[in-house]
Amino acid sequence: QALGMLFWHKHNIEKSLADLPNFTPFPDEWTVEDKVLFEQAFSFHGKSFHRIQQMLPDKTIASLVKYYYSWKKTRSRTSLMDRQARKLANRNNQGDSDDDVEEAHPMDGNDSDYDPKKEAKKEVTDNLMVNVSLHRHHSQRSKCRPPKGMYLTQEDVIAVSCSPNAANTILRQLDMELISLKRQVQNAKQVNSALKQKMEGGIEEFKPPESNQKINARWTTEEQLLAVQGVRKYGKDFQAIADVIGNKTVGQVKNFFVNYRRRFNLEEVLQEWEAEQGTLASNGDASALGEDTKNTSNVPSGKSTDEEDEVCFCVPDISKHGLRNSIVFSDYNVRLTTGVEWQSTF
Numbered sequence: 001q002a003l004g005m006l007f008w009h010k011h012n013i014e015k016s017l018a019d020l021p022n023f024t025p026f027p028d029e030w031t032v033e034d035k036v037l038f039e040q041a042f043s044f045h046g047k048s049f050h051r052i053q054q055m056l057p058d059k060t061i062a063s064l065v066k067y068y069y070s071w072k073k074t075r076s077r078t079s080l081m082d083r084q085a086r087k088l089a090n091r092n093n094q095g096d097s098d099d100d101v102e103e104a105h106p107m108d109g110n111d112s113d114y115d116p117k118k119e120a121k122k123e124v125t126d127n128l129m130v131n132v133s134l135h136r137h138h139s140q141r142s143k144c145r146p147p148k149g150m151y152l153t154q155e156d157v158i159a160v161s162c163s164p165n166a167a168n169t170i171l172r173q174l175d176m177e178l179i180s181l182k183r184q185v186q187n188a189k190q191v192n193s194a195l196k197q198k199m200e201g202g203i204e205e206f207k208p209p210e211s212n213q214k215i216n217a218r219w220t221t222e223e224q225l226l227a228v229q230g231v232r233k234y235g236k237d238f239q240a241i242a243d244v245i246g247n248k249t250v251g252q253v254k255n256f257f258v259n260y261r262r263r264f265n266l267e268e269v270l271q272e273w274e275a276e277q278g279t280l281a282s283n284g285d286a287s288a289l290g291e292d293t294k295n296t297s298n299v300p301s302g303k304s305t306d307e308e309d310e311v312c313f314c315v316p317d318i319s320k321h322g323l324r325n326s327i328v329f330s331d332y333n334v335r336l337t338t339g340v341e342w343q344s345t346f
Contacts, residue, residue, distance in 0.1 A: 030067060034059070038067065216247050219256065223248070227256050228264050235273045 001023065002016070009015040030038075037055050045051040049064045056064065160167040219227075223245055230241035230253075238253040245253070257266060 035071075038064070038071070042068070214247060215249060215252075217252065219248075224256075224260065224264070227253065227260075228266070228269065231257065231266055232269050232273055235270060235277070 002020065005016045005020055005023065006013070009019065034056060038052065041052040041055045047068075049061050049068075052064055053059060053061060059067075156170070159170055226245050227241060227248075230244050234240040234244075236257075238250045238257070242248050242250050242253045248256075261267060
């Protein structure tokens, strides 16, 4: 604009500067185009005035905010079209009474300067462009929607509108259903609270007592019988047998199974366990047992072990270990190194 003024005054700077204030736009002056652009920008961007300013670069943020609050007050007012439609509806309901005609034409008909149709048409034309986007945006924002999970059906509306008693009956049923659901929720809360209290106590009381026994390489008579009973119940599950004894490792139990195989006749005990389980030992296991038997038979007789020095042993009370009713043994012979046979039934 300054360059245009300078060109207009033939590059006379003094005249251009003197004439420039006459063409400076007022910052708060809003033309119809500015108003329409503002409403369109507001419908797209909402209260993001920085984006609205991109469509109205000659307006400041303060000017946009000031105009927004003044324009917001006019949004709640009823437009001329709405007032006219309301008047027409009232006129149709009252049967075109004379009072409605006088209210629609309050001015004297002899006044030639006043034409109600022309005035109304002029006002409608002025407000039409302003209110089109306004009502479109306002109708979208003010659209009522029920809360989440609630909906209306035509059958329910018809049933409620038939008679007051039907409406009360339906509402009473809904109240009873709501009370039942609340009761279920309360019961669920009580159950959850009780379970939470049980969980806070922990599981310490249900844990088995930890055995403080130290690992011992020597086998007592009681431990030997427990190992035999473990083979009868668990087969070659040496880990389970070690857990039953308590102070022996898995390797020590395996060595016991190899060293005491002939003394306690563990092969027959194992065959009885396999017969109960319905499975037979594989060929590999059989060959392994044969090799172990050969290895044990090749031990020199001159070197006597601790087990060979024992001539007799006492049968402990098996009920102390809780195995009286869990294991049943058949009759078998226990042969000692002295050649004495001892028949026993467990």
